[in-house]
Amino acid sequence: MTVAQLIDRLDLNTDQVLTGEAISEDYSHDECVNVEAVIPAVVLKPTSTEEVSAILAMANELKIPVTCRGSGTGLSGAAIPDADGILLSLERMAAVLEIDDANHVAVVQPGVTLGQLDEALTSHGLVYPILPGEESASLGGNVATNAGGMRAVKYGVTRHQVLGVEAVLPTGEIIRSGGKFVKFTTGYDIGQLIIGSEGTLAVVTEVTVKVVPRLAHKATVLAPFATLTEVTEAVPTILHAGLVPLMLEYVDTMAMSATTESLGLDLGMPDEIKETALAYLLVVLESADADRLETDIERAGEIVSEAGAMDVFVLPAAAAAQVLEAREKAFWVAKEHGANDIIDVVVPRAAIPDYLDVVGALAAEHEALVAGAGHAGDGNVHLSIFQGDDEKRSALMTAILSAGMDLGGTISAEHGIGLAKRDYVIALEDPAKLALMRRIKQAFDPNNILNPGKVF
Numbered sequence: 001m002t003v004a005q006l007i008d009r010l011d012l013n014t015d016q017v018l019t020g021e022a023i024s025e026d027y028s029h030d031e032c033v034n035v036e037a038v039i040p041a042v043v044l045k046p047t048s049t050e051e052v053s054a055i056l057a058m059a060n061e062l063k064i065p066v067t068c069r070g071s072g073t074g075l076s077g078a079a080i081p082d083a084d085g086i087l088l089s090l091e092r093m094a095a096v097l098e099i100d101d102a103n104h105v106a107v108v109q110p111g112v113t114l115g116q117l118d119e120a121l122t123s124h125g126l127v128y129p130i131l132p133g134e135e136s137a138s139l140g141g142n143v144a145t146n147a148g149g150m151r152a153v154k155y156g157v158t159r160h161q162v163l164g165v166e167a168v169l170p171t172g173e174i175i176r177s178g179g180k181f182v183k184f185t186t187g188y189d190i191g192q193l194i195i196g197s198e199g200t201l202a203v204v205t206e207v208t209v210k211v212v213p214r215l216a217h218k219a220t221v222l223a224p225f226a227t228l229t230e231v232t233e234a235v236p237t238i239l240h241a242g243l244v245p246l247m248l249e250y251v252d253t254m255a256m257s258a259t260t261e262s263l264g265l266d267l268g269m270p271d272e273i274k275e276t277a278l279a280y281l282l283v284v285l286e287s288a289d290a291d292r293l294e295t296d297i298e299r300a301g302e303i304v305s306e307a308g309a310m311d312v313f314v315l316p317a318a319a320a321a322q323v324l325e326a327r328e329k330a331f332w333v334a335k336e337h338g339a340n341d342i343i344d345v346v347v348p349r350a351a352i353p354d355y356l357d358v359v360g361a362l363a364a365e366h367e368a369l370v371a372g373a374g375h376a377g378d379g380n381v382h383l384s385i386f387q388g389d390d391e392k393r394s395a396l397m398t399a400i401l402s403a404g405m406d407l408g409g410t411i412s413a414e415h416g417i418g419l420a421k422r423d424y425v426i427a428l429e430d431p432a433k434l435a436l437m438r439r440i441k442q443a444f445d446p447n448n449i450l451n452p453g454k455v456f
Contacts, residue, residue: 003041003086006058010044012051016092018043026072027087028080031331034341035077035419040067040087047092049166049174049205056203056449057172059086065452066170068199070141071113073134075331075342076418078145078198078454090140093205096120103180105163107208110140126211129155132414133328143204146196148414150247150284150327153239153377155212157414158195165191166206170445180208193440198416199451201444215286217293218246220320221300223309224269224277228252231279232352234307235376238283241303243296247284248377249327250352255371255384256280256326258333265322273310281309281376282327284320330373334384340393341385341420343400347409349379358403359383366396380413402428417455425456 007017018027019042028037046052059066065085072079081087094111101124108117115135117128130142132149141147143165148157155161164178167190177191178184194202225231231250238248260267283300287293301312315323331342347355356372359381363370368387374380383400387393401411401424411417417425426434434456441448 003064003084006062006064007042009058010054012044012046016045016047018045027069027089030072030074030077030079031335032075032077032080032418032420033335033339035080038080038083040081041084043087043089045089045092049168052088052168052203052205053172053174055086055088056168056170060170060172060447060449063447063449066449067451068140068144068203070110070138070144071136073137074141074145074416074418075344075420076145076198076412076416077420078416078418078451079141080419082452088203090138090203090205094138097206099124099126099211100180101126104211105180105208106211107206108139109206110138110143110204112139113137114139114142121211122214125214127214128161128209128211130158130161133331139207139209140204143195143207144197144199145416146414148375148378148380150249150324150375152375152380152414153248154244154246159192161210162191162195162207163210164208165194165204167191167194167202167204169202170447170449174205175202178208182210196416198418198454200441200454201450203450213288215288217288217290218284218286218320219293219297220315220323221283221285221297221304222267222313222315222323223281223283223304224273224311225279225281225307225309226276228279228356229353230308231281232349232356232376234281234304234309235349235352237303237307238300239377241299243285243300245283245300245377246286247282247324248375249282249373250376251280251282251327251330251373252371253278253280255330255334255373258337258371260326265326267313267319267323269311269313277310282323284324327373330382331384334371338386339384340387341397342415343383343385343397344380344413344415345383345401345404345409345411346378346380346413347404347407349377351407351409352376352379352381355381355404355407355409359400362396362399362403366392366399368392368396375413378413379409398424398427419454422453422455
């Protein structure tokens with residue numbers, strides 16, 4: 001049976017089915033910089049869990065590949081569809097089902113974007129703390145990739161905020177794991193296994209997430225340093241002081257210059273600092289109490305000064321918003337400037353200086369330009385690779401990823417593997433672990449219809 005015959009058997013409205021020229025180019029890719037776009041045979045837009053169940057059950061019976069898509073903001077090629085398969089777009093399952101003030105949870109459908117959820121939570125004085133840098137990202141996509149972002153130093157990543165999921169297995173069976181509770185020891189935690197699986201195990205149709213009080217007072221401290229090593233060495237001292245920053249970011253001078261220039265951003269720094277600083281530390285603090293925040297600002301300033309900062313700037317609210325936007329847009333700027341690859345290695349945060357020294361040497365050895373920024377508080381290093389020669393870039397990527405693993409890290413902290421990093425995972429990861437992952441995939445998806453070819 002063909003995809004066309006499958007469509008005839010499904011009880012969907014005509015506007016839920018796109019084929020041929022009706023499929024826009026946007027459905028053919030995500031934001032990965034180095035994976036080719038693919039137009040699927042059909043785009044299906046379910047509006048309920050039951051419709052997702054019917055689609056998967058039939059696709060499984062006919063062994064038709066299914067790729068699930070949220071907002072398409074991913075960076076690993078995990079949302080690239082199969083040319084002979086179904087792209088399952090969850091854009092019409094976009095309702096905030098419940099905001100439970102008493103339990104501090106929100107229940108949402110997977111197509112809800114971070115921006116939509118934030119708007120719904122504002123009147124409740126609450127916030128969902130995961131922010132991977134793109135408010136148009138969907139909650140379902142965040143669950144699939146275990147998204148992180150700049151607030152991870154305080155709140156962790158997506159899996160730390162998800163309390164429960166409803167999901168549809170490839171067979172069409174609907175399961176629930178977790179709920180509005182924070183402790184769970186009843187057998188295997190299936191929900192946590194699905195988080196970060198990049199759509200290869202099940203399709204998430206409902207998510208229950210933790211939300212936290214929206215604190216009224218925030219401040220941003222920006223400190224330029226003469227070396228990147230000084231920046232990263234300041235991080236443990238800040239955390240040891242008990243400040244609990246909302247964000248703790250580093251940006252090298254190359255990435256900062258490119259981003260501020262692209263956005264037309266003037267930070268008002270003296271020219272001598274802009275010309276000599278090689279890296280910047282960005283510390284965002286928050287508090288429910290204005291006086292406590294002032295105390296924390298003073299302490300943060302003292303720490304970074306003692307660590308060797310060239311100066312300390314407590315930014316006005318408007319300037320702080322611009323700097324945070326600049327940091328969030330670092331990837332898009334790198335993409336605009338023609339980056340050939342993006343890396344999101346994570347290492348133990350104390351190992352960041354050693355890792356970046358190795359990266360610098362490897363970049364020179366492989367005749368590449370490497371610009372970086374990252375979540376200094378949790379060891380997540382984001383690198384933009386500029387090397388147009390495929391062979392040289394592949395060798396450099398292998399060396400950089402391997403170096404991170406040698407220091408106790410891993411290949412991806414938050415972007416996921418998808419197609420972009422799949423070959424590196426196969427080459428560098430523990431074969432026993434890969435074999436176990438394949439057995440888990442087989443248990444969930446014996447006909448290999450969900451996102452085949454992704455991850456491994």
